[in-house]
Amino acid sequence: MSTLASLPEGYRAAVIGATGAIGGALVQALQADARCGGVHAFSRRSAPALDLLDEASIATAAAHLREQLPGPGGLHLLVCATGVLQLGPRSPEKRLADLAPETLARAMALNAIGPALVLKHFCELLPLKERALVAVLSARVGSIGDNRKGGWYAYRASKAALNQFLHTAAIEVARKRPLAVLAALHPGTVQSGLSAPIIGDAEATTPPVAAANLLRVLNGLQPTDSGGFFAWDGTAIAW
Numbered sequence: 701m702s703t704l705a706s707l708p709e710g711y712r713a714a715v716i717g718a719t720g721a722i723g724g725a726l727v728q729a730l731q732a733d734a735r736c737g738g739v740h741a742f743s744r745r746s747a748p749a750l751d752l753l754d755e756a757s758i759a760t761a762a763a764h765l766r767e768q769l770p771g772p773g774g775l776h777l778l779v780c781a782t783g784v785l786q787l788g789p790r791s792p793e794k795r796l797a798d799l800a801p802e803t804l805a806r807a808m809a810l811n812a813i814g815p816a817l818v819l820k821h822f823c824e825l826l827p828l829k830e831r832a833l834v835a836v837l838s839a840r841v842g843s844i845g846d847n848r849k850g851g852w853y854a855y856r857a858s859k860a861a862l863n864q865f866l867h868t869a870a871i872e873v874a875r876k877r878p879l880a881v882l883a884a885l886h887p888g889t890v891q892s893g894l895s896a897p898i899i900g901d902a903e904a905t906t907p908p909v910a911a912a913n914l915l916r917v918l919n920g921l922q923p924t925d926s927g928g929f930f931a932w933d934g935t936a937i938a939w
């Protein structure tokens with residue numbers, strides 16, 4: 701059975717960050733779903749290219765997708781699977797002395813503002829009266845309530861900002877699209893270029909398993925869950 705059984709037959713999906721480990725696995729999982737009517741994969745290498753640091757490229761990608769969809773409001777699933785952990789020479793930071801303004805600004809631009817601009821341009825493509833699912837990949841370390849170890853200032857703060865953008869967008873999107881569900885998702889520790897320098901011997905999920913987990917969580921979310929922050933197993937994470 702399709703993992704996304706809650707979406708209509710022939711649903712269309714878009715994945716931003718399709719070159720990433722988790723983004724690529726999401727594209728493969730959606731391509732393998734017989735009920736999926738098409739997966740549109742965007743990255744800095746797609747045509748058109750989408751660069752989070754260039755709003756015009758995000759707008760162009762959304763306009764391109766609009767032309768590919770069967771009609772207005774034809775996008776039922778959007779996942780922004782982009783993200784960067786190592787952003788500068790002392791990143792991720794261990795202590796206050798490691799903070800560098802350029803690194804902090806870059807983290808905000810890539811991990812928070814870029815995905816917010818993706819929501820700005822792509823949420824317009826969601827249906828008005830049908831179920832739709834939107835996820836941004838966040839990280840548990842973006843939780844302020846769960847932060848007991850400190851460190852990783854830029855990544856933590858940019859993911860916390862991403863969560864706030866997502867939550868705020870969910871409130872606005874619900875006004876016109878009451879069946880849409882927007883969520884910030886923590887994929888767990890996953891084998892990828894992003895995690896490789898920091899996981900050491902820690903247990904890490906493979907990208908295909910992580911993708912399946914994320915789609916399962918999304919499938920189970922209801923409009924009352926919209927704007928929330930959830931882990932790979934469906935449990936809610938403290939802000």
Ligand SMILES: NC(=O)c1ccc[n+]([C@@H]2O[C@H](COP(=O)([O-])OP(=O)(O)OC[C@H]3O[C@@H](n4cnc5c(N)ncnc54)[C@H](OP(=O)(O)O)[C@@H]3O)[C@@H](O)[C@H]2O)c1
Pocket residue numbers: 716717718719720721722723743744745750751752753781782783784810837838839840886887888889890891892893894895
């Ligand atoms: N892996 C983990 O253990 C883990 C844990 C918690 C949260 N996460 C989150 O999960 C998400 C996916 O991570 P991942 O592990 O799959 O990492 P990844 O393999 O390094 O993928 C990161 C993706 O972000 C894209 N990206 C970076 N800068 C970009 C830009 N300027 N414009 C457009 N795309 C850009 C990369 O594109 P290029 O190929 O062009 O560089 C790539 O597609 C991230 O948000 C990460 O924070 C991961």
